[in-house]
Amino acid sequence: MRDQAPVMEVHHLSKHFGGVRALKDVQLELRAGEIHALLGENGAGKSTLIKIMTGFYQPDEGQLVFEGQTVHFGNTRDAQLAGIVAIYQEPSLFPDLDIAENIFVGRQPVQRGRVAWRQMYRAAAELLQQLGVALDPRTKARELSVAQQQMVEIARAISIKAKVLIMDEPTSSLTQNEVAELFAIVRQLRTTGTAIVFISHRLEELFALVDRVTVLRDGAYVATQEMEHVTTSDLIQMMVGRTLNELFPKQAVVPGPVVLQVEQLGVPGSFADISFTLRQGEIVGMAGLIGAGRTAVARTLFGIDPAVSGTIKLDGHAVSITSPQVAMALGIGYVPEDRKQQGLVLAMSIANNISLPVLSQLSSGGWLNTRREQQLAATGAQQLEVKMAGVRQQVGQLSGGNQQKVVLAKWLGTNPRVLVLDEPTRGIDVGTKAAVHRLMSSLAAQGMAILMISSELPEVLGMSDRVLVMREGRITAEFTRVEATQAKIMAAATAA
Amino acid sequence: MTKPIGSAATTQQPAYSARDTLARLLVRWEWLLVVLIIAVAVLNTRLSPFFLRTNNLLRTTSDFMEIGIMMLPMVFIIVTGNIDLSIASTLGLSASFMGWLHIMGVNIWLAATAALLVGALAGLLNGVLIARLRLPALVVTLGTFSFYRGLAYALLGDQAARGYPPAFTSLGQGTLGRTRIPVALLIFVLLALAFGLVLNRMTFGRYLYVIGNNEEASRFSGVPTVRIKIAMYVLSGLMAALAGLILAARFGSTRPDIGTGLELTVITVTVLGGISIFGGSGTMIGAILALLLIGILRFGMGLVNIQGQVQDIVIGSLLILSILLPRLAGQLSAIRSWRGATLGKIGLALLVTVLFGWFFFWSRTLIPAK
Amino acid sequence: MGKMDMAPRLRAGLLQAVIKFREAGILVFIVALAAVVTLRTPAFLTLDNFRDILLNISILVIVALAQSMVIITRGVDLSVGSIIGLTAMMVSFVVVAFPALPGPVAMVLGMLLGMVLGSFNGVLISFGGVPPIIATLGTLSIYRGLVFWYSRGTWVNASQLPPGFRQLAKGSVLLLPNIILGAIIVVAAVYYFLRYTRTGRDIYTVGSNPDAARFAGIRVQRVIFLVYMLSGLLCGLAGVLWASRFEAAQTNTAAGFELQTVAASVVGGVNIFGGSGSVLGVVLGAFLLGTIQNALTLVGISPFWQLAAQGLLILLAVIVDSAILRRLQRFASGAQRV
Structure with a gap:
């Protein structure tokens, strides 16, 4: 397997957007039947590279060699015909079409000039069976979970007979079980001779899967290594150009009095019988599979979907949180999981975003005070070390990590006593991740009560004073920092 | 509104402070509108030496004050990415309701107040359906477009309400005291000022963006999104009702079809003013300039005896060009190869256009004009 | 994938049930309406009256299908009424000047003219990048203005139109009026196109997820161009049928018709946000609109109420739709917790 001729090579690739250099002299070599990790911080050029490989962009300099021949892909269709397929971070299925048509989109089998539906369903069923997925090919994609949607995309790649399959952060929204199932399928694909490019920010999971790894930094090639010859800290050093000693800088804090007390909270169809407490200065981690109801609890605490049953007490007084406005007035902040859709208004400025929750406090009689707004934003952005041209810069122009810092600054500006963080470090680079963790730790040390929802177990274990585990809309376990282990949490999160 | 293909949310620039608005104004759409307005004004002066007389200009404005008044809340609505197709029907319903009350012998001012209330209620229904039930604005206001106009017909049938007292008709026909400033113009200017300030300087306006x-x-x-959206539709209904009163006063009578089709003009003016149909950007000044442009353009075309409906060809083209031209450069540069297929397509398009044009002008002569 | 499999199957069943419910729902509504009206006016439930309804909705069905294809791609065609008006006027001019022109030739001429007008929309939207609502709002004004310019304010009346042309809509084959036959042929053709051709499937694909469609190598621009061209073509056909059926071409022919076609589509269950909609649903939607209009007249309710009733129906349709969808989503999110 290791000695095969490369199926695809990338030589001296450069790409500019306007005046900004995205890639410079990048190389990559893929062999048939290998799983090749592509690593780099956000903005390192991974996305640009794979978009060039799939024909979405054309390179300024350099060349692509596919099966020994130099190729030029004018568009994604050309690349697909050659056998290069990408599965992107956000599944790109057609929600209104069924599974079979999603697999054969644009290539529906045709008999005597008409789409042969029965043949298509049969072929789809065979593919799904081959992947060990028990799904009805007539199911609409709208109905599928993220993991199931990925399976459909993989089925599609197989049906195209992909020689190169690029997977861009396929695990970022999967639970551990689903990740395990995905890995099994990826390994199966490897045995059929497919070259797989695997992009992930979860370094620890790569060791179980990947044969070789290529690292990019600032749009440039750093190195390609056999996975068995490197360690996590090697990879991080290659990615950020320095060593990070402390990944989870949790300060020890003696928790204060109970701030938030939740008793038998319930919303039919989402969760039931949720009870827990949150103390001043405490970080409570909330683990569980996706869809276990963690985000639903957070939304209820923040008044987006108000509680139907149970009570919420702040400082011992029962409160009725019927809207985000009420939650904010009570001193609750919520950093949502979907930064781009829920956390930020990308087309607006940093100042506008940071001031949004406190706009009415910044104005008098409904009249805006833009000077106070700019001051607030400047203070907040500086405190979080947002890398920016100024507070009037559009948030959409910032990197993912800096965007997350703006979301945090926005909520810190409301001076919350209780801060709910939903996947606070998803999809952001290692450097920013550590900065966010340091911030959380110091906020807790100053007395803030933090509820952190996270699907990354190392983060949960590293940052939490206590860990709550949810399964199927209920809390199934609670561990202290000392008690908590990956195995215990997984056991409580899954039915097993 | 659905975001159609190719719309890039990140390219939209919201106005976020007075100074920034001013800075953008220096380089953007609004200046183009000013240039166009001046060009049309110069052309109009050439066509008619009377054009620039204050009297004439002032009288011209009264023809599109209803459109202007309905445009103000339409700017709010389109800035939030919504739409209101029902405004002209709300106008019709309110005016008809007033006419109906008038026929029943109710005092005209009482009837007018009731009509404003009906307009606000009509807007409230739109707002509740769109904001609280989260139904698509296009469909809801399409439904109420028919519903409200239908109610107007149901109220008045095929009769017309007439005989409004002069005190009321002065709302549409009168001038301010001894000056020659039309009452309707004054109402519009005051409202425009208020709506502009709300959009630019108040939290409500920021929330809309x-x-x-x-x-x-x-x-x-x-952000209390539901309340804001409901308020915005109530405003829209209220302004439509006010426009209805002014229009009825100007005509001196009300028929149930009063104002039919005005919604399209209002939307055209708003979009021409640079308010993005996808929401999130645009300024009140731009919309007001667009209103001015269309007003003097129509006036100029009237001077050379172009029929109202034929004028629509120019207005419609202007609307399309205002969106097409800024995009055309980008669209053309996206074409990677000008050879073969692309040139063939352009050639075919030209051929078809020429053929259609020839057929149009040839067949037009087949039946002589009456 | 062990645990993942059960719920979706259950949910898929439910979704299909809802879609079927939509079509069945309209049918039930029609039947209930018919029952009530028949109790008051037995004349409602006669073959003649049924034929009347079909006659009245034939053109609506044709144009509503065109509109639906556009809506499925996340667009809207507000210019349909103006295209009908312009083609009706132009074709009428030609047949008045050449009375011997065979009916089918007039129809083809109308379709060609409509196709050109629709293609113009298509070019603006797909290649020019103008949002559909703006482009077709613009051409709504332009094409209607062209009708006035073309006709110089005159109109073509019944006495001018040759009998052969009038027979186009009025005539019948085996008791089936031509115009109904025409609608049936269009319904069958559109059904086959949307269901059994790749291009037809591409229309749903593009509407369901345009970005992914591009990634999947579908020529999105071409598909979008095509639906507006087809819309123009069907409007051209409708224009000829309109002039023939009403024996006149006026400057305001079919003005405001765009809203009726959107109404029929939405009532028929076409998702205004694109991606889904069925031919059967649209036909039923148009039929419901036609039945209500007919019933109101028969029951003796003032025709002035018809417009209001149509508006209420649209509101009712979206409210019911969203209520079902919301309940479904709640169920789906519940079931997703595996």
Whole structure:
């Protein structure tokens, strides 16, 4: 397997957007039947590279060699015909079409000039069976979970007979079980001779899967290594150009009095019988599979979907949180999981975003005070070390990590006593991740009560004073920092 | 509104402070409108030496004050990425309701107040359906477009309400005291000032831009989106009713079909003013300039005896060009190869256009004009 | 994938049930309406009256299908009424000047003219990048203005139109009026196109997820161009049928018709946000609109109420739709917790 001729090579690739250099002299070599990790911080050029490989962009300099021949892909269709397929971070299925048509989109089998539906369903069923997925090919994609949607995309790649399959952060929204199932399928694909490019920010999971790894930094090639010859800290050093000693800088804090007390909270169809407490200065981690109801609890605490049953007490007084406005007035902040859709208004400025929750406090009689707004934003952005041209810069122009810092600054500006963080470090680079963790730790040390929802177990274990585990809309376990282990949490999160 | 293909949310620039608005104004759409207005004004003066007389200009304005008044809340609505197709029907319903009350012998001012209330209620229904039940604005206001106009017909049938007292008709026909300033113009100017300040200087206006850019994020930031959207539709209904009163006063009578089709003009003016149909950007000044442009353009075309409906060809083209031209450069540069297929397509398009044009002008002569 | 499999199957069943419910729902509504009206006016439930309804909705069905294809791609065609008006006028001019022109030739001429007008929309939207609502709002004004310019304010009346042309809509084959036959042929053709051709499937694909469609190598621009061209073509056909059926071409022919076609589509369950909609649903939607209009007249309710009733129906349709969808989503999110 290791000695095969490369199926695809990338030589001296450069790409500019306007005046900004995205890639410079990048190389990559893929062999048939290998799983090749592509690593780099956000903005390192991974996305640009794979978009060039799939024909979405054309390179300024350099060349692509596919099966020994130099190729030029004018568009994604050309690349697909050659056998290069990408599965992107956000599944790109057609929600209104069924599974079979999603697999054969644009290539529906045709008999005597008409789409042969029965043949298509049969072929789809065979593919799904081959992947060990028990799904009805007539199911609409709208109905599928993220993991199931990925399976459909993989089925599609197989049906195209992909020689190169690029997977861009396929695990970022999967639970551990689903990740395990995905890995099994990826390994199966490897045995059929497919070259797989695997992009992930979860370094620890790569060791179980990947044969070789290529690292990019600032749009440039750093190195390609056999996975068995490197360690996590090697990879991080290659990615950020320095060593990070402390990944989870949790300060020890003696928790204060109970701030938030939740008793038998319930919303039919989402969760039931949720009870827990949150103390001043405490970080409570909330683990569980996706869809276990963690985000639903957070939304209820923040008044987006108000509680139907149970009570919420702040400082011992029962409160009725019927809207985000009420939650904010009570001193609750919520950093949502979907930064781009829920956390930020990308087309607006940093100042506008940071001031949004406190706009009415910044104005008098409904009249805006833009000077106070700019001051607030400047203070907040500086405190979080947002890398920016100024507070009037559009948030959409910032990197993912800096965007997350703006979301945090926005909520810190409301001076919350209780801060709910939903996947606070998803999809952001290692450097920013550590900065966010340091911030959380110091906020807790100053007395803030933090509820952190996270699907990354190392983060949960590293940052939490206590860990709550949810399964199927209920809390199934609670561990202290000392008690908590990956195995215990997984056991409580899954039915097993 | 759905975001159609190719719309890039990130390219939309919201106005976020007075100074920034001013800075953008120096380089943007609004200046183009000013240039166009001056060009048309110069042309009009050439066509008619009377054009620039104050009297004439002032009288011209009264023809599109209803459109202007309905445009103000339409700017709000389109800035949030919504739409209101029902305004002309609301206008018709309110005016007809007033006419109906008038026929029943109710005092005209009482009837007018009731008509304003009906307009606000009509807007409230739109707002509740769109904001609280989260139904698509296009469909809801399409439904109420028919519903409200239908109610207007049901109220008046095929009769017309007439005989309004002069005190009332002065609302549409009168001038201010001894000056020659039309009452309707004054109403519009005051309202425009108020709406402009709300959009630019108040939290309400900021919230409109935020909702238009990302409604979900605004909800997650504690913006009272539902209340704001309802308020905006109530305003729209109220302004439509006011426009209805002014129009009825100007005509001196009300028929149930009063104002039919005005919604399209209002939307055209708003979009021409640079308000993005996808929401999130645009200024009140731009919309007002567009109103002015269309007003003097129509006036000029009237001077050379172009029929109203034929004038629509120019207005429609202007609307399309205002969106097409800024995009054309980008669209053309996206074409990677000019050879073969692309040139063939352009050639075919030209051929078809020429053939159609020839057929149009040839067949037009087949039946002589009456 | 062990645990993942059960729920979706259950949910898929439910979704299909809802879609079927939509079509069945309209049918039930029609039947209930018919029952009530028949109790008051037995004349309602006669073959003649049924034929009347079909006659009245034939053109609506043709144009509503065109509109639906556009809506499925996340667009809207507000210019349909103006295209009908312009083609009706131009074709009428030609047949008045050449009375011997065979009916089918007039139809083809109308379709060609409509196709050109629709293609113009298509070029603006797909290649020019103008949002559909703006482009077709513009051409709504332009094409209607052209009708006035073309006709110089005159109109073509019944006495001018040759009998052969009038027979186009009025005539019948085996008791089936031509115009109904025409609608049936269009319904069958559109059904086959949307269901059994790749291009037809591409229309749903593009509407369901345009970005992914591009990634999947579908020529999105071409598909979008095509639906507006087809819309123009069907409007051209409708224009000829309109002039023939009403024996006149006026400057305001079919003005405001765009809203009726959107109404029929929406009532028929076409998702205004694109991606889904069925031919059967649209036909039923148009039929419901036609039945209500007919019933109101028969029951003796003032025709002035018809417009209001149509508006209420649209509101009712979206409210019911969203209520079902919301309940479904709640169920789906519940079931997703595996």
